[in-house]
Amino acid sequence: MKEMLKADQITFRYAETGRPAVDGLSLTVRRGEYVAVLGANGCGKSTLAKHFNAILLPETGTVTVEGMSTADEDRLFDIRQKVGMVFQNPDNQIVATVVEEDVAFALENLGVPPDEMRRRVDEAMRMAGVYNYREKAPHKLSGGQKQRVAIAGVVAMRPDCLVLDEATAMLDPIGREKVMRTVHRLNREYGITVVQITHYMEEAAAADRVVVMSEGKIALEGTPTEVFRQVDRLRALRLDVPQAAELCHALTQAGCPMPDGVIDVEGCAAALYRLLTGRDAPDAENAKEVAACPQP
Numbered sequence: 001m002k003e004m005l006k007a008d009q010i011t012f013r014y015a016e017t018g019r020p021a022v023d024g025l026s027l028t029v030r031r032g033e034y035v036a037v038l039g040a041n042g043c044g045k046s047t048l049a050k051h052f053n054a055i056l057l058p059e060t061g062t063v064t065v066e067g068m069s070t071a072d073e074d075r076l077f078d079i080r081q082k083v084g085m086v087f088q089n090p091d092n093q094i095v096a097t098v099v100e101e102d103v104a105f106a107l108e109n110l111g112v113p114p115d116e117m118r119r120r121v122d123e124a125m126r127m128a129g130v131y132n133y134r135e136k137a138p139h140k141l142s143g144g145q146k147q148r149v150a151i152a153g154v155v156a157m158r159p160d161c162l163v164l165d166e167a168t169a170m171l172d173p174i175g176r177e178k179v180m181r182t183v184h185r186l187n188r189e190y191g192i193t194v195v196q197i198t199h200y201m202e203e204a205a206a207a208d209r210v211v212v213m214s215e216g217k218i219a220l221e222g223t224p225t226e227v228f229r230q231v232d233r234l235r236a237l238r239l240d241v242p243q244a245a246e247l248c249h250a251l252t253q254a255g256c257p258m259p260d261g262v263i264d265v266e267g268c269a270a271a272l273y274r275l276l277t278g279r280d281a282p283d284a285e286n287a288k289e290v291a292a293c294p295q296p
């Protein structure tokens with residue numbers, strides 16, 4: 001798979017005397033990949049994210065977007081178009097008084113011809129699931145709907161990569177779920193590369209790869225299973241693990257023979273079924289039913 005983003009030994013400091021916010025970090029994100037970035041507050045996640053579309057430039061090292069250096073001013077326009085950013089607060093990202101105008105805003109600034117603009121805005125609103133609200137006022141929408149309007153605005157630019165910096169942090173569970181579904185669909189069906197910074201372990205568990213940062217460096221990296229089985233290590237980094245992984249870890253420590261590397265509810269339910277009945281859970285659907293059973 002081709003490289004989408006590449007940070008090579010980058011260091012960034014906000015003030016010359018300060019400790020680096022990003023400290024000699026290297027990370028490659030492949031085209032089409034879905035990478036989650038975790039880490040305690042202040043560990044440098046947002047600083048790293050801002051390097052991916054040249055909002056910040058590294059003090060040492062290089063960042064490339066499909067091979068283009070973010071330090072190359074001639075490529076700034078291309079880079080910003082390839083890598084779209086979505087931030088935490090939806091209210092700060094809304095600029096127009098009607099949804100479809102908001103989605104069109106950045107395109108208008110690019111000077112895209114009206115016909116093509118109409119097509120791209122409609123397509124982006126459908127892709128982000130906000131087409132039905134297109135004539136509404138953004139401030140009347142829920143947080144999750146507003147975030148999807150922001151995503152539509154970015155998608156209208158036809159980016160190859162979306163960087164979401166805690167884009168679900170201010171949303172209620174339903175808004176979060178819908179934004180997550182939208183982002184996963186953009187990744188799966190449209191091949192858009194995703195870098196998602198999140199505090200929610202369940203969101204990270206659904207990524208292809210999880211990167212855990214600590215003090216400006218990568219502390220841990222791997223598939224969700226590889227990362228979340230390291231419960232003690234994650235706790236030392238002041239992070240949680242998905243609840244299912246925590247339960248399995250506690251049961252293992254208490255002497256129950258739980259399998260290694262269970263990180264989601266379905267897997268946990270299937271393992272408990274096996275433990276309690278001595279048989280395999282008949283199928284995944286059944287595992288879901290077991291998971292949904294009320295506790296006695």
Ligand SMILES: Nc1ncnc2c1ncn2[C@@H]1O[C@H](COP(=O)(O)OP(=O)(O)O)[C@@H](O)[C@H]1O
Binds near residue numbers: 015045046048
């Ligand atoms: N604009 C800024 N000016 C000075 N220091 C900052 C600024 N933004 C972040 N920092 C500092 O840089 C470090 C990393 O911050 P940040 O990248 O925002 O971390 P995270 O997103 O993981 O919470 C922290 O110590 C933070 O206080």
Ligand SMILES: [Mg+2]
Binds near residue numbers: 047165
């Ligand atoms: Mg941050």
